[in-house]
Amino acid sequence: MLSRAAGNGRAAPPVRMVHLGLGNFFRAHQCWYTEHAPDAGDWGYAAFSGLGRGDLAARLTAQDGLYTLVTRDPSGDSFEVIGSLSRAHAADDHQAWLAYFASVDLSVVTLTVTEAGYLRGPDGGLDAGRPEVQADLAALRDDPTALVRTTPGRIVAGLAARRAAGAGPIALVPCDNVPGNGAIAGRVVRDMARLFDPALTDWLDASLAVVTTAVDRITPRPAPDEARHVREATGLDDSCPVATEPFHEWVLSGSFPAGRPAWPDAGATLTEDVTPYEHRKLWLLNGGHSLLAYAGSIRGHTTVAEAVADATCRQWLEHWWQTASAHLDQPEADLAAYRRALLDRFANPRMHHHLAQIGADGSQKLPIRILPVLRAQRAAGRMPTGATLVLAAWICCLRGLGAPVTDVRAETVIPLADGPLRDAVRRVLHELDTALGDDAEVVGTVVQQCQEFAEGART
Ligand code: CS2
Numbered sequence: 001m002l003s004r005a006a007g008n009g010r011a012a013p014p015v016r017m018v019h020l021g022l023g024n025f026f027r028a029h030q031c032w033y034t035e036h037a038p039d040a041g042d043w044g045y046a047a048f049s050g051l052g053r054g055d056l057a058a059r060l061t062a063q064d065g066l067y068t069l070v071t072r073d074p075s076g077d078s079f080e081v082i083g084s085l086s087r088a089h090a091a092d093d094h095q096a097w098l099a100y101f102a103s104v105d106l107s108v109v110t111l112t113v114t115e116a117g118y119l120r121g122p123d124g125g126l127d128a129g130r131p132e133v134q135a136d137l138a139a140l141r142d143d144p145t146a147l148v149r150t151t152p153g154r155i156v157a158g159l160a161a162r163r164a165a166g167a168g169p170i171a172l173v174p175c176d177n178v179p180g181n182g183a184i185a186g187r188v189v190r191d192m193a194r195l196f197d198p199a200l201t202d203w204l205d206a207s208l209a210v211v212t213t214a215v216d217r218i219t220p221r222p223a224p225d226e227a228r229h230v231r232e233a234t235g236l237d238d239s240c241p242v243a244t245e246p247f248h249e250w251v252l253s254g255s256f257p258a259g260r261p262a263w264p265d266a267g268a269t270l271t272e273d274v275t276p277y278e279h280r281k282l283w284l285l286n287g288g289h290s291l292l293a294y295a296g297s298i299r300g301h302t303t304v305a306e307a308v309a310d311a312t313c314r315q316w317l318e319h320w321w322q323t324a325s326a327h328l329d330q331p332e333a334d335l336a337a338y339r340r341a342l343l344d345r346f347a348n349p350r351m352h353h354h355l356a357q358i359g360a361d362g363s364q365k366l367p368i369r370i371l372p373v374l375r376a377q378r379a380a381g382r383m384p385t386g387a388t389l390v391l392a393a394w395i396c397c398l399r400g401l402g403a404p405v406t407d408v409r410a411e412t413v414i415p416l417a418d419g420p421l422r423d424a425v426r427r428v429l430h431e432l433d434t435a436l437g438d439d440a441e442v443v444g445t446v447v448q449q450c451q452e453f454a455e456g457a458r459t
Contacts, residue, residue, distance in 0.1 A: 001237050002063035002081065008236065009066040009083035013044030017261075018100045020154060021112035022047040022057060022088060028069060028219040028244035030110050030175060034084040036266035043261040044086030046100055050113060051091040051149055059239045060088035068230045070243040072350050077243075079234045094147045094157075101158035102165035107258035109158070110173040111185065113151045115364035116408040117176070118188050126152055126191035133192070140196045152192035159193070159208065160200055169207040169257035175215045177286055178368055179278050182212030182254060211254030214278040216285065218345060219244040220353040247345055251277040276329050279372075283324040284335075285342055287369040287390070288317050292346070293359035294393030297402035298453050304353040308346040320386035324373045356403040362394045363409040367432055374436070383445055392449035395428050399450075401457050422447050 002008045017034070019026055026047060034043055049057045060067060065085040071078045089096050100106050111117075121127030128134070136153030139146040144160050155172065162170060174185040189208070193200040222242055223229075230241045250268040264270055271277075289304065295316055296307025307313045325335045370390050377384035397405055398417035407413060416427040425446045430437025437443070 001239075002066040002068075004064040004066065004083070009064075009081040010041070011083075012065060012086040013041050013084065014105060015044045015046045015086050015100060016105050016259075017043060017045045017108040017110065018097070018106060018158075019045050019047040019110045019112070020050070020151065021114075021117070022049045022060075023053070023112060024221060024242045024244075025215075025217070025219045026110075026112050026175075027067060027082065027085070027242045029215055029217045029248065029250065030112075031082050031084045032069060032217075032244075032248065033250055033263045033266045033268055034261050035080075035082050037261040037263055038265050039262050040084060043084065045084055046087040046089060046096070047085055048089045048093065048097060049091045050117070053091065056240060057088040057090045057093075060085065063238065063240075066238075068234065068236055068238045068241040070226070070230065070241055071246055072243050072348065073246050074344075074348050074350060077229075077233065077350075079230065079236075081236070091149075092147060094154075095145070097154065097158060098145055098161040101162045101170075102167055104167045106162075106167065106170060108171050108173060108256065108260050109155070110175055111151065111155075112175050114361065115176060115178050115368065116361055117151045118174075118178070118184055119150055119152060120184065120188060124184070124187065126188040126195075128191065128195060137192075137195055144197075150192075152188045155189050156192045156196055156200070159189070159204065160197065163200065163203045163207070169209065171209045171211055171254070171256040171258065171260065173211040173213060173252070173254075175213050177215070177282060177365075179275070179282060179372075180212060182210045186210035207257075209255045209257050211252055211256070212274050213253070214249070214251040214274045214281055216249040216281050217244055217247065218351065218353060220351060221357055223352060243351075245345060245348060245351060247341075249277070249281070280328055280330060280335070280338060282369055283328070283373060284321055284339060285345075286365065287320060287324060287373075288342065288346070289358045290362065290365055290369050291317060291320050291390045291393065293355040294362070294390065294397050294402055295453070297355045297359065298393060298396055298457055302355060303351075304346050304355065304358070305349045305351060307355060308343065316386070316389055320390065323377065323384045323386040327373050327376050356406075359397060359403040360406045361408055362397075362405070363407050363413050363432075366391065366394060371433060371436075374442075375433075378439065378442065383441060385445060385449070388442060388445045389449050391429065391432075392425075392446045393453060395425060395446065396450050396453045396457075398428065399424065401453060421450055425450060 136148040174181040292307040301307040374387040
């Protein structure tokens with residue numbers, strides 16, 4: 001078993017950062033950047049699992065927060081024990097959560113809670129009508145230290161504890177694939193705070209800095225035999241290694257009133273505006289991923305590398321990239337280089353990135369990854385078939401073709417996609433965006449593409 005006392009990794013650095021969403025991406029990204037900052041010895045993470053996220057925290061605690069990061073290059077693996085995770089906690093270890101927030105040592109809170117975790121309503125603010133939000137509000141009003149379960153609820157509980165302790169300002173750093181994630185996180189936290197205790201919003205004005213980020217590192221769910229692979233290659237007994245690609249990017253915009261690790265020295269970019277990086281990544285990488293997840297799985301593929309090796313999928317991907325690139329500000333030569341690099345990343349045969357994993361939560365991902373380009377094209381009077389194809393493939397998956405659907409909104413979107421095709425398409429598009437459902441030409445194009453997918457799947 002990995003252990004700091006046995007000399008694996010380094011001594012646990014003092015906890016000055018809390019993370020919510022202890023998972024593989026966090027361990028391959030934020031922990032990696034922290035590990036590689038020159039002041040890594042001064043900055044430790046305490047990370048908390050999301051609710052219902054299994055026993056990863058317990059397994060990490062048993063090995064002092066240490067784990068092996070496998071960097072999977074097409075030509076081979078390299079192995080590194082990461083030491084920046086000082087403490088790992090289960091989701092319900094709420095007293096520990098509150099205690100970190102109440103400490104003057106805490107400077108930064110990072111989040112990876114998925115697109116769905118921000119619990120936004122149709123107006124972009126907190127969806128306060130949801131039962132889980134109501135439950136958290138009732139619990140907080142009764143006792144501000146009571147266990148709460150939603151992301152906005154947990155952050156507000158932490159910030160209320162921090163205000164009560166007079167522990168000073170702090171930075172909140174959302175790291176999910178949503179555009180303007182700083183504004184989104186700031187909004188739902190403020191909405192929650194206002195509903196809980198309006199006076200807390202004054203404290204937030206003075207003490208909460210919300211940073212906007214774009215994050216990138218393809219990190220599939222670890223394969224079942226990853227631990228055995230690590231043991232054979234390194235001799236280390238690690239119950240929860242994580243494998244990732246060599247590429248990594250972190251772009252941040254905002255201030256850190258209580259300091260932060262020297263992440264830029266590890267390769268992170270600080271900028272005034274993350275939007276150009278974010279759009280490029282969300283549309284080309286994530287949009288491309290979603291396309292392959294649905295269209296590739298309908299064509300019988302299981303992984304990204306398999307799908308991108310299929311000339312038909314590749315042609316669809318290039319078509320989507322062409323359409324999306326027209327709405328990006330970078331010079332065409334830079335975009336072409338980015339796309340070439342992406343193809344190599346997608347084609348990495350050793351990554352085994354499952355299409356079904358990427359296909360999850362399409363109801364949350366497609367509005368971010370595909371719709372902005374589709375809307376801009378329609379506004380210019382064009383029919384972007386590269387974009388409608390992704391929607392058609394998703395609808396076909398909702399109707400039972402391709403990768404099995406897991407979606408936070410499955411109970412709504414699967415019934416909408418059922419029944420006669422044209423009505424189903426209209427209903428699903430309407431659910432994504434009313435104007436789309438009312439756009440007869442888009443509906444007609446998506447219907448035709450769905451029929452082509454269905455025919456292709458039959459032959
Ligand atoms: C993927 C992302 O699962 C998905 O939806 O598109 O997790 C992707 O691998 C990361 O954003 C890469 O940085």
